[in-house]
Amino acid sequence: MAIWDFVKDAGKSVFGKAEAAQPAAPAATPADAPKPAAQDDTQRKVDALKAELRALGLGGKDVHLTLRGDTVKIESRGADRETMEKLVLAVGNIEGIAKVEAELPEEPVxxxxxxxxxxxxxxxxxxxxxxxxxxxxxxxxxxxxxxxxxxxxxxxxxxxx
The missing domain is CATH 3.10.350 (Membrane-bound Lytic Murein Transglycosylase D; Chain A)
Incomplete structure (x- = not known):
């Protein structure tokens, strides 16, 4: 798994004004307990990222995103190399995202x-x-x-x- 750095304060705003990715939610809670606000916020941001990928025609059903703080992990079994590189860039060029983690067969330029x-x-x-x-x-x-x-x-x- 490789990690690429991005300029956190540059890019398209999809999270809303002054809502860059923040630290991740605490560990999971019992199913019957209400979700912490941070966990709801993290899910909202993941949903916003997925919506952006869909708008670009890159958000297939096999694309999975995990947001931890300002880092996004991308997993996809069906994407070819070009599509994976585009996924990394589409997510990384979002304001508030500083790092993207993904598995690529070769180091892209x-x-x-x-x-x-x-x-x-x-x-x-x-x-x-x-x-x-x-x-x-x-x-x-x-x-x-x-x-x-x-x-x-x-x-x-x-x-x-």
Whole structure:
């Protein structure tokens, strides 16, 4: 299982204003006891993450998310490598998420966008040709909707050569 770091204060807000992921709920309680508020909040946040994945067309029935504090663990038996990489990025680029844990057969190439960077500059750096920016754009669809709509702190998937 590998862990990737993300910029916790950057990304799409799906938890609501000022509701970044907080410490996880305490250990399980008896079934007849009411759920602690923190446990309800954690489940609400997991549901919000799943809704975002569904909106992106990435939330299949075999995708399971576990939220512990600001770390999300992703498990999926049916996802191929490309889909798993997109799941990692879709969840990690959510405001309030600092780390994503997932099982991938090979270490993917990710790039964290710096202030002032463009897809062309990133393509030049990683692929050797600024004109290959569209390959990076396509590798990050559906999370990216336009090549010019990237932001500092966003993590992008870099396709092979």
């Amino acid at each position: 990710f790039h964290t966008v710096q202030k002032g960077e463009t897809l062309s500059a990133i393509a030049k750096k990683h692929l050797g040709d600024a004109n290959k920016y569209n390959a990076i754009f396509e590798a990050n669809r559906p999370m990216l909707t336009h090549p010019d709509k990237i932001y500092p702190g966003q993590v992008l998937r870099i396709p092979a050569g």
